[in-house]
Amino acid sequence: MAVHKFYKPREIEEKLTKKWEKEKIYSLKSDKNDPKYYVLEMFPYPSGEPHMGHARNYIIGDVIARVLSRKGYNILHPIGFDSFGLPAENAAIRDGMHPKESTIASIDKMRKALKRMGISYDFGDEVITSNPDYYKWTQWFFLLFYRMGLAEKKEAAVNWCNSCQTVLANEQVISGRCERCESPVEKRVLSQWFFKITDYAQRLLDDMKLLEKGWPERVLTIQRNWIGRSEGAVVDFKLDDSEDISIPVFTTRPDTLFGVTFFILAPEHPLIDKIVVDEEYKKEIGKIKNIISGQSDIERGSAEIEKIGCFTGRYVINPLNGQKVPIWIANYVLLEYGTGAIMAVPAHDQRDFEFASKYGIPIKEVISPDGKNHQKLSAAYDGEGIMINSGKFSGTSSEKGKKDVTSYLEENNMGKFYVNYKLRDWLISRQRYWGAPIPIIYCEKCGMVPVPEEDLPVLLPYDIDFRPKGLSPLFYCDEFVNTACPGCGGKAKRETDTMDTFVCSSWYFLRYCSPHNDKVAFDSKEVDYWMPVDQYIGGIEHAAMHLIYARFFIKVLYDKGLIKFKEPFIKYFPHGVVNLGGQKMSKSKGNIVNPSEIYNRYGADTLRLYILFVGPADSPVDWSDSGVEGASRFLNRVWRLVVKNIELAGSSKWANSKTKVLKDPGKDIKDEFKNGKLSSLERELCRKLHQTIKKVTEDILVRFNFNTAISAIMELVNLMYKYQEEVTASKKNVALVKEVTEKLLILLSPFTLFIAEELWLEAGNERSIHKVPWPDYDHEIAREELVTIVFQVNGKLRDRIDLPIGTPPEEIERYALSSRKVKNFTQGKEIVKKIVVPNKLINIVVKN
């Protein structure tokens, strides 16, 4: 049987896809006695066809999973769908297709595409978050959190997206805009469900040391910034003319307490109404509040907005020196941060300085860089220095002063050391239909009652009017809302908000360990075996969303004793985005290349090869059509080379070849190499093969540099071509050709699945190439025997020579000094020094 002369990717890929499906070759699970490895890519929202970013994500994971599997690991490499969420619901409003139907259709499309790209998933173990057998357990987790006191309903100023008609968590607000639709977010005071992630702020921070090795620094930095820890003190300021009211403030600079000349409440602060008595002031405050409430969060958050405010007519007492301090309100003080009130120190805080200058409030210097008083400050000094005008603390360094003042406050019950976090509690309720219902019932008699576990899941009703009205669509669904109280059996109503989809995605990786178990959310035995995830892969845009929530979830479960590990993802790799023309691919811009266009035209192998070769996996890449052509060209080149090599053996089957070696060509070639029986080009080829195995293995598993792994394979192919061109057929070492060709196919196989398999089978192998163990390399063969020694004079390259490895320094020196080119630069000059780095270079230092 003759091998096909031409590479026909679509033909072989379609054929093999069917074959693999029949042989169930997609799963990489082996045996529980093997070491386990859990490779996980962030699961997608099923939007129909996967986009190029998805493809990049899954291809990277696939290569790692496949190589490790071939190295003897038992691999969990699952896929699922994060299928609750707004797009399906918005589509339903737009064109009437029920989210359930459109979701199923999208999942089908997506699954088909993933199979077409050859990703090695256990497709039978999919997790679909919008299925009741999944969201039942999402609700179960809610109840767990509720019982642990970590889920609470509270009134708070929350982010409202008017376009999505729902509230959003802080993490979903990106510079004042909705993460999903980019419309401006407003503040509304509403009663909402929160998970108390703030209880875990410090733990989320501390446990990052467990991630330092496996997570990129920039991701940890994003999380650190987001958690926003700052140390300082809470200081209580008593309200003047009042016995019992005192207002705490948070400050990072207790050492500046003597410099307080005014005091500010956030305009929304609830105390304002209580303490302002004078009608004059009430009117003025009303005016200011009006102006401020007219400013959007984006405006108010922007750097250069003018500071405005007014005096309230009331005073507080500075606890340190007993001075009366006027209370103002001002737009630059935020209710959400700290206590919603600040002590203003205009001499040492630029914002306070600007405000004080505008309204003629005194500025009192209490920290001096040189210990002296300065007449007029032109700006706030916020650096360290020496405390002045600070009573008994004067003369102390500001650094020590922070501690001393705090201790003094603590001793006198006026305040305490305090750590403040920017992190807010996680708002999880949403006023939308397509999510997991929150399992809570409101009884007229018993009040708030959790749904008993045995009644889960609280099913989403199917027939519903999706049009958003500011309340959940479920609110208008009587048969859903009206229920009986689980406690007293009396009339009761269900909670109608659904959960943020980030709740669903905070535990899906646990579900993958036992996806079909209907008794528990996850089987502990399986989770103990598989978790934590060894390698997590996905977009960095989730650094301060999904990746924080999932870490929080795991810590809660750890505290509850349900799991034995503190972090869900040991290693995390953020892949870069795929751009086109320097811009993010997006439907609205119309600059989209879909993976399907590429695999339909060039084949999945070309897509896979190109997307890995185009650049380092963690940096953004720009799509290039000529780059795709190049990848395709390379595969054609491989095809022709291998077909020729197979034919060389006199038959399309290696096994029938007339070579002198039949059983273990790898070993025989090694012997020939070591016994010096190969020609120099053959030695080079053999060495190149072993070097390539080494490089490809390390690049994939250690460095995550798929682009350089592929370029190494290209170099091997180039050398194989050289051998093919330069040596006449009768003189070729067929055993060597066979050995190098087969290893080449194995090295290619995790990248370009189909072509590797097709040629492998054509060469007469019975077993799939994807079940063949990953090759080892021989150190002795991989090692170069000659190295280029560089001759430098004063650090400049002047000559080079190839010498055997391990040539002693004196000999290198002799060669260097006898080099004509070196002599040109040393003649007539005094040689001061000679530095020899064995196997690398010699540097001769001369004086002019």
Add this chain to the structure above:
RNA sequence: GCCGGAGUGGCGGAAUUGGCAGACGCGCUGGACUCAAAAUCCAGUGAACCGCGAGGUUCGUGUCGGUUCGACCCCGACCUUCGGCACCA
């Protein structure tokens, strides 16, 4: 403003521990094959200068300094750019 990345040919990018800058690919140029073209194969390809030529010299990794026998790599200052946080007290 604070924190964290990044900056290398015409382009995407290599250089793994301070030791040959530009691997590999794209593009381009030339050659082979062809009636011709495509495809393919081979060779060349950082810049400037010198030489008829073989060859040679100088410059060159954002900028300016420093450390070192030697710096894309380490240190200092700055510029540009991307990302995170941001009237955060």
